[in-house]
Amino acid sequence: MSADTTPGAPRPVAGHLARRAARAFVLGLAGLWAGCGIVDSDGSGWEKDLAEARQLWRDASLTDYDYRVRQLCFCGFGGAVIAVEVRGGEVVAATDTQSGEAIPLSQFPWAAPSVEDLFQRIEDILEGGPAEFTATYDPLLGYPRSVSSDPIANAIDDEWGVEASDVEAMA
Known part of the structure; x- marks a missing residue:
């Protein structure tokens, strides 16, 4: 069964959760890098x-x-x-x-x-x-x-x- 691509149609929950998990992972890595001095937000x-x-x-x-x-x-x-x-x-x-x-x-x-x-x-x-x-x-x-x-x-x-x-x- 394929997902409905009509604007406003509900998206599959699995895809939405995967995107949220990926975003959380990237933000978590950024936080770890900041702690290691790789990313230095305050300079x-x-x-x-x-x-x-x-x-x-x-x-x-x-x-x-x-x-x-x-x-x-x-x-x-x-x-x-x-x-x-x-x-x-x-x-x-x-x-x-x-x-x-x-x-x-x-x-x-x-x-x-x-x-x-x-x-x-x-x-x-x-x-x-x-x-x-x-x-x-x-x-x-x-x-x-x-x-x-x-x-x-x-x-x-x-x-x-x-x-x-x-x-x-x-x-």
Whole structure:
């Protein structure tokens, strides 16, 4: 006997119960994940991870370094891999690795952030209570390797992400 698919017709009880059980199972898993730090609804784990990573970075005492950064956003230089040179804690040069062209820092200072600038951006995002946020940090130096954030759910073009790599201390 097949189920009546007419709008408003009663649905079979077994199907309804199966859907409710599946929903309860998914919500239960989400609750378990929240307890394990996989899902962090209040953001406290995010801030703890940020503080620990930032401390690793500070302990490394790198003020002269080169690295590569790629910002993922609806913005100028979004998606481009930028080679960044930092001396004395300040960005002194940046180059688009694909074109080889220098980036004029006076015009586009946000295109080539220092690692400390990345930490500050993450802190600002977390203070705003993002709808979605994920971050991974380098286990040795602490710098943000990958960050993805969506400040406002269902807003257009407000997402921001970054990928950082190849941090190299300069003498």
